[in-house]
Amino acid sequence: MSERADDLRVDPDHDPRGLTRGPAVTFTFEGESVDAFTGESIAAALLARGVRTLRTTRIAGAPRGLLCGIGACYDCLVTIEGPERARAVRACVTPVTDGLVVREHDLDHRLAPGDGIVT
Amino acid sequence: MSAPDTPTTTGAAGGPARTEVPLAVLGAGPAGVAATIAAARAGVEVLLLDAAERPGGQYHRREPRAFVARRPGALHHGFAPWQRTLAELDGLVARGRVRLAPGVSVWAATSVEGGSALATDDPALGTVVARALVIATGAHERVVPFPGWDLPGVITVGGAQALLKGHGVRPGHAVVVAGAGPLLLPVAAALAASGTHLVAVADAGDPRRWLAGGVRGVPLGKIIEGAGHLARIARHGSLVRPRTAAIAARGDGRVEGVVLARVDTDWRAIAGTERTVGADALVTSHGFAPTIDVAIALGCTLTGGVVPHVRVDDDQASDVAGVHAAGEVTGIAGADVGELEGTVAGLAAARHLGAPVAEADIARARARRRRRDRFVATLAGVLEVPAGALTWAAPSTIVCRCEEVTRATVEAAIDERGARDLRSVKLTTRCGMGRCQGRMCAPAVAAILEGATGHAPTDAGELSRRPILTPVPLGRLHP
């Protein structure tokens, strides 16, 4: 467990459950290295290190982060690099893996405001 | 897990897989698990589908399997009984009466001859065709829009709970917890016990609403539980401020401060009582909205106005033959009531399938549920968001987060363009067209419409109506 003072992970003195986290992993977000633990979601791992902005919106360019935490709101989108292509995922339901390359979600940014296709 | 002799037919080369079952239960929270156990005990083979990897829904959300907890029950409510329930479920799985299908998403649902067809993204399951169905899809949180609610650092109460219970992560270093609903105090208490510095805890609600149902409206156990939360919060240095709301979040690209204000019984901010506190996280929500998309796709009738739920009778039966519903999706009532409803639904579904269910058993289950009627009615009163909450959002406040639609745009569609229901608001403003399928904005849009037209929208649930219920990879449509 990290000993950084600003880590938001629950520390052993205040941990009613006595959690032992999974094996340590390292991934990158926007090029910066982030230490995390197997089993954590990307959102939890980033938030634990105080990173709250996960993307900017396509029309207003406003910053967004984690809202509902259970995969319902789709606000926490991040883009992860894959072998064939980049893909958008919900950070709160996507587990971290060692070597994962993550960046602020940007795949929506060419959507025209007037995209009028109606469901 | 072992698979029972559930017939699974794979179509001819190129055709989709298809799993035919007598009963499918959708959702493995307290209600869904109760329904599964009740039906399996009555002799029916059950397929229990859930999107999560472990059963429990939100109420019994657990840490990831990669973590080990020495005291897993801490922070949980009713942990021991739930473990017993899970053990019983495992026993039924071992005996082949129940098949678990975790990590499965249902991307479309249609009523078919003699049952319901659920299109799943699991290649082994394909389309599940169930003669009977219990919908136990739970609820998601409702957040009343206010200026700054879209800033990073604003997290729902359930989201903070998921972070804490799921990952052992606190939402911030200086946290305001403000909102309403039954999760507010338990989550604030859990945060306090986990070493989170709570700058303020504010409940917009009026504690007196709990008494509206008379003393019998609130079970003694709940009163004791509530007192326990208050005590825990106090022990960690905070007081809960009643009739106080977070009406704005401020900051440069993230939450840096929260504006708290006293509110009247209509939740209107009382002028002159606004105070700004410094914070790096605002944990907020104002109750729940049932997750009704599958029910709508199957044609179930909804009821309930601004935040609709599935209408069911005393047997938890919807108005679609063979389709039952239990738990929060039939109206927000909590996990205990959800379990009682699940038991009724499981027995009723089993009887619908011709299993020998003694009338005495189902009558007893119904009676247990009926005994909570007054509590449920009281809870509905407590959870109701008064119209004054609509005043928090400014014209420039985002209402539909996915499509970045402001309050002003929604009101212009109503006032100037003649939009009178959810569908016309959706078509003219794009509210509800984003990835979240209208979940986050539907209550607010409905409330705005109600304010403008004088009645709840005539097309309740319309923002949740769509052919594809959840994004699904193209390769998983045709397993």
Next chain:
Amino acid sequence: MSADTADRLGTPAPTPGRAEVVVIGSGLVGAACAYELALAGVAVVLVDRGHLTSGTTASGEGNILVSDKVPGPELDLALASIARWHDYARDLDRPFEFDPKGGIAIASHAADVDALVALAASQRAVGVEVTVVEGAALRALEPHLAHDLPLGAHYPQDAQVQPVLASSALIARARHLGATVVAGAEVTAIERDADGRVVAVVTSAGRIATATVVNAAGPWSPDVARLAGSDLPVRPRRGHILVTEPVPPLVHHKVYEADYVSTLVSDAAGAQTSAVVEGTASGTILLGSSREFVGFDRTVDLDIVRAIAAKATRLFPVLADVALMRVYVGFRPWVPDHLPIVGEDAVVPGLVHATGHEGAGIGLAPASAQVVRALVTGSAPPVDAAPFRPDRPSLTALAAPAGRG
């Protein structure tokens, strides 16, 4: 709200009491008619019973194709129309994602190869640019195509637009040129004089005296024709479109299976699916296609969705893990002899039809509108318009096929 949204909703305008021409229907054909007429100085009123461009055009992919047309009048119209689309892209103020990306027809079965090669040759003879490609050359055009496809034909002239933006742009410019646009005005009657000639259009928003009505109501054009005492053999032919999540560029052209052409001329009452895959400027990928006669039933058919997904991933295996976000249906205005109906009604003088484009309306709209303008003003049409007349023998001789609709 955005200017585009405001235009789609329509500026509340008092309905004029008279007009030189009333255009019914604000899809791309109606919008182009309003624009071409306004450009020619004609006093036009464009009416739509709903929000602007809320019909078939809103469900369209935005195809502008020469590739899928056999030599004949429709191909001639398409060639003229593509040229006019380039004018629009240059002249109109609002961008509408006009992308001259080109199309590729794929013969995915050996059996289709000869037919595709022969089609390409016949099209080349009448002025279509087409190159047959296979192997490495095919994959150079589309790197993510499956490796075992026998042959393709590359059509550089094919293009794509965002149809609602394009329609909005045309309507906005028509307004600037003096056209009046009235949304939410349903036509309830078409008045005629003793000679059967059009004298007025009655709408739910007022009566407009006029001698010329353009029926651009797409699959609903028979309803309009009947209001004037005539009829049209146009039937709705439903199609499904699948929309994926936005992804980085994976598909660079409009790519479709060559049997797409044969399904266009098929009259089978049953559902027909054929792979069509194209990316959009916004990053989403559109997948089609299907053709069914089910009246105006808007229920999405999941088996058709599955069939389209399967065929699309057969062409582009990379699509297997791209998420499907939305599905919607639209209704093409189908005509038994597979040619648009652009011309004056044989029975009702003053009633000009501009409909029946089936799945090609977006591509053919500009030239169709030029034909309408020629009819109204006496100018020269871009092509010989006789094959599109409502009273042509092939239309009146053919009965609609059996089937629901």
